[in-house]
Amino acid sequence: MKNKIRELRTAGNMTQEDLAEIIGVSRQTINAIEKGKFDPSLPTAFKMSKLFKLPIEQMFFFDE
């Protein structure tokens, strides 16, 4: 699964730390998601969706 979190975050002039605090996860979690080390939980994806005002399907791309 790929995602556009880094682009969305930088477009909004946020650091990983900023985004982490808003979403309610650790900075390392944001980094891992951006780097594709693991996928977020559904609740975390929903929080990002709400923040960036984009449906989950326009932020995360499930290949296969």
Add this chain to the structure above:
Amino acid sequence: MKNKIRELRTAGNMTQEDLAEIIGVSRQTINAIEKGKFDPSLPTAFKMSKLFKLPIEQMFFFDE
């Protein structure tokens, strides 16, 4: 988080077992999701979205 999985599944004349096999999880996992015992992973949500041809946001409802 609430969801419409049970309604979608029964509307499609599927048993929990049927749905589990199609999605690639155990029957107990389908039962737990329908019963709200836990939320699916993002990949599992995407598979359901593809099967039922509905965006994740129309199947799962994140209540803050």
Add this chain to the structure above:
DNA sequence: TACTTTTGTAAAGTACACTTTACATAAAAT
């Protein structure tokens, strides 16, 4: 009623989402 299918649920184990602490590097600012 008896039989079969479907659903509910429990226990114990595995995999992964996520945490904290910590440190190293890169980039930006002074």
Add this chain to the structure above:
DNA sequence: ATTTTATGTAAAGTGTACTTTACAAAAGTA
């Protein structure tokens, strides 16, 4: 050049998504 800010990453621990096995109860069917 030096300090500050932002990012990358690793280790060890916690919580939860999910598994298998197993059994009981509900619901559908003969």
